Amino acid sequence: MGQRVQQDVQRNEFRCVGMSRSGNHAIINWIISQLPGHYCFLNCAEPKQNPFTSARPLREWGESYRTNIPGFDLSREQRGQFSEKDYLLYSYEDCFLGGLNHPQFRKNRERWIGRSGEVNSLLILRDPFNLFASRIRAGLLLGHYTHGTKPISIYNLRRIWKQHAREFLGERRYLKRRVLVNFNRWTEEKAYRADIVARLGIPFTDRGFNQVSDVAGGSSFDGLRLMGRADQMDLQNRWRAYEHDERYWELFDDELVELTRKIFGEIAPVRYYEAYGKQAETG
Numbered sequence: 001m002g003q004r005v006q007q008d009v010q011r012n013e014f015r016c017v018g019m020s021r022s023g024n025h026a027i028i029n030w031i032i033s034q035l036p037g038h039y040c041f042l043n044c045a046e047p048k049q050n051p052f053t054s055a056r057p058l059r060e061w062g063e064s065y066r067t068n069i070p071g072f073d074l075s076r077e078q079r080g081q082f083s084e085k086d087y088l089l090y091s092y093e094d095c096f097l098g099g100l101n102h103p104q105f106r107k108n109r110e111r112w113i114g115r116s117g118e119v120n121s122l123l124i125l126r127d128p129f130n131l132f133a134s135r136i137r138a139g140l141l142l143g144h145y146t147h148g149t150k151p152i153s154i155y156n157l158r159r160i161w162k163q164h165a166r167e168f169l170g171e172r173r174y175l176k177r178r179v180l181v182n183f184n185r186w187t188e189e190k191a192y193r194a195d196i197v198a199r200l201g202i203p204f205t206d207r208g209f210n211q212v213s214d215v216a217g218g219s220s221f222d223g224l225r226l227m228g229r230a231d232q233m234d235l236q237n238r239w240r241a242y243e244h245d246e247r248y249w250e251l252f253d254d255e256l257v258e259l260t261r262k263i264f265g266e267i268a269p270v271r272y273y274e275a276y277g278k279q280a281e282t283g
Contacts, residue, residue: 007115008114008115008116008117009082009083009084009085009088009113009114009115009116010084010085010086010087010088010113010114010115010116010117011037011085011086011087011116011117011118012086012087012088012116012117012118012119012120012200012201013087013088013089013113013116013117013118013119013120014031014087014088014089014090014120014121014122014200015090015091015092015100015119015120015121015122015175016028016089016090016091016092016121016122016124017091017092017095017097017100017121017122017123017124017164017175018091018092018093018122018123018124018125018126018164018181018183019093019094019126019131019157019160019161019164020093020094020135020138020140021126021131021134021135021138021140022124022125022126022131022183023124023126023183023186023187023235024091024093024124026211027122027124027181027183027186028041028089028091029208029211030193030206030207030208030209030211031089031197031200031202031208032066032089032208033205033207033208033211034197034202034203034204034205034206034207034208035086035087035202036086036202036203037085037086037087038067038068038069038084038085038086038087039067039068039069039085039086039087039088039089040065040066040067040069040072040077040083040085040087040088040089041065041066041067041089041090041091042055042064042065042088042089042090042091043055043056043057043058043064043065043066043090043091044056044091044092044093045090045091045092046092047092047095047096047099047100047102047105048099048102048104048105049105050078050108050112050113051090051112051113052074052077052078052112052113053078055090069083069085071083080111080112080114082113082114088113088114088116090113094152094160095160096159096160096163097163097164097167097172097174097175098174100121100174100175101174101175118177118201119176119177120177120178120179120199120200121175121176121177121178121179122178122179122180122181122200123164123167123168123175123178123179123180123181124181124183125164125165125168125180125181125182125183125263126183126184127183127184127260127263127264127267127269128161128251128252128256128260129238129239129252129260129267129269129270129273130184130235130236130237130238130239130269131161132157132239132248132251133238133239133241133242133248134238135157136242136248137238137241141154141157141251154251157251158251158253158256161256162255162256162259165259165260165262165263166259168180168182168263169259169262169263179196179199179200181196182263182264184235184236184264184267187235187236190206193206193209194206236267236268237268239269239272243272243276249273252273257270257273257274
């Protein structure tokens with residue numbers, strides 16, 4: 001008797017990784033808006049756990065998923081009774097990369113999410129100057145934490161960003177079949193966005209680019225005020241709100257700034273750090 005061939009549950013699996021306030025939801029929504037088939041997205045899963053059971057609500061008292069699959073039943077998916085999908089997407093935030101390939105996940109992945117035809121990992125990276133400014137404004141730093149889960153420490157904030165940056169540069173290789181997304185370039189270069197979806201095998205329409213994700217209240221600085229006009233956000237100058245705040249500059253060190261320079265170039269906050277920020281950092 002021949003061995004039964006196990007079928008793919010989803011044709012494509014996208015693991016999206018980035019630090020909170022790196023534009024994760026904007027990029028995920030943009031990808032979803034261009035998908036040509038049935039999809040399921042699971043929000044902010046926990047490493048080493050089943051994404052269907054560990055995903056967090058997209059909004060307060062809301063669902064942890066977004067889908068266009070008719071009759072989708074999360075409880076059935078959690079029990080391993082999977083619906084067929086063209087795309088399964090799930091995201092991780094504020095986590096070290098080693099946990100994403102933990103033996104526990106590798107052992108259980110097909111039982112937890114089913115077989116995938118093709119798997120891609122998207123690593124989303126935003127420059128730390130604007131990222132940290134957005135996290136401060138959102139209440140994620142410097143003693144002003146307002147979200148529902150325990151914040152990561154400033155020490156781990158730096159460590160995670162540096163690890164992601166080294167992965168981005170190819171100095172580490174935790175992720176297989178990586179699609180690297182430079183958030184700064186994504187916001188400004190249409191050709192760069194087209195290249196990203198080409199690598200994912202998606203027809204490029206750029207649909208959804210100007211939408212503002214309403215997860216966690218939207219933009220840290222603009223909220224939902226610029227819904228449909230996201231290209232008008234001043235995303236590269238969020239750091240200016242804290243340029244005279246010594247506590248802000250204490251978040252940085254020379255290693256972090258050098259990694260920033262390698263990936264994002266000689267951007268304005270790098271130059272400012274070299275001229276003034278280091279003085280504030282050292283007192």
